[in-house]
Amino acid sequence: MRKIVLMASVSLDGFMEGPDREIDWHVVDDELHQHFNDLLRGMGAFLEGRVTYQLMEDFWPTADSDPSTTETEAEFAGIWRETPKIVFSRTLEHAGRNATIRREVDAEEIRALKAQPGGDLCLGGADLGATFMRLDLVDEYRIYVHPVLIGRGKPLFPDSAVRTGLRLAETREFGSGVVLLRHERRAVAPAE
Template identity: 70%
Template sequence: MRKVILMMSISLDGYFEGPNREIDWHLVDDELHRDFNDRLRVMGAFLSGRVTYQLMAGFWPTADEDPAASEPMADFAGIWRDMPKIVYSRTLERADWNTTIVREVVADDIQELKARPGGDLVVGGADLAETFLRLDLVDEYRIYVHPVLIGQGNPLFRDSDTLRSLRLVETQTFGNGVVLLRYERA
């Protein structure tokens, strides 16, 4: 059975974006970008919310046409274009690039999606991640901790009454100081 993987970058103080949705503090160099690419190219689908999808769709479809694009950026452009995408949105009317629009996150539908053949499913986007966490649909966490304190913003993990035990299965330190923490359900 496929897994639902939450893959996000956060600051050391736990924020995935600043108070105005800024992510310019992310320390994504070629080494880290290659790691993202290697992990994402084997996925079965990208699951995102409307905002994340529109940000990605506004840049990645043609990013590899820019002569200034780094090799990892050009590589990811192809990965993103070719990967099946599911966008959860109540308002989005149309989406391109191998994308399906779904109106609601329904736990039974996610279990059915996990039972299909193919690679794992990666969740991206703040609001969608919060929904998947609230519905206890995340099987694995891949958290990239960036060595910055931004002081305020949107935390990845909101207050919850639920205790979830996890098991550390991998750590990796990158040259820029980013640390990957990979956990599975205990």
């Protein structure tokens, strides 16, 4: 069965974006970008909220036609175009090539999607991630901690009354100082 993998970059103090939605503090060098390419190339689909989708769609479909684009970035442009995308939005009327719009997150529909053959499903976006966490649909967390404190903004993890048991499956430090923390679900959350 495919897994739903929440991938997110956060500041050391736990924010996905600054108070004005800025992400200019992300430290994405060629090493980290190649890591993303290698990982995302095998995904069966990208599951995204409207904001994340539009941010990506505004740049990546034609990024490899810009002469200043690096080889690694050009490689990702192809991955972005070819990977199916499911965009969850109540307002978006049209999506680009290889994208399908869903108005709501239906837990049963997501479980059926997981049961289909193919690569894992990459989940992106703060609000959509929160919805999937609330519905207990996330199987793996790939959190990329950037070496910066931004002080305020949008946190990755919303307040929750639910405890979720996790197992550390991998850590990796990149030359830029970004650290990957990969956690998988445990069957039972530890007692308090």
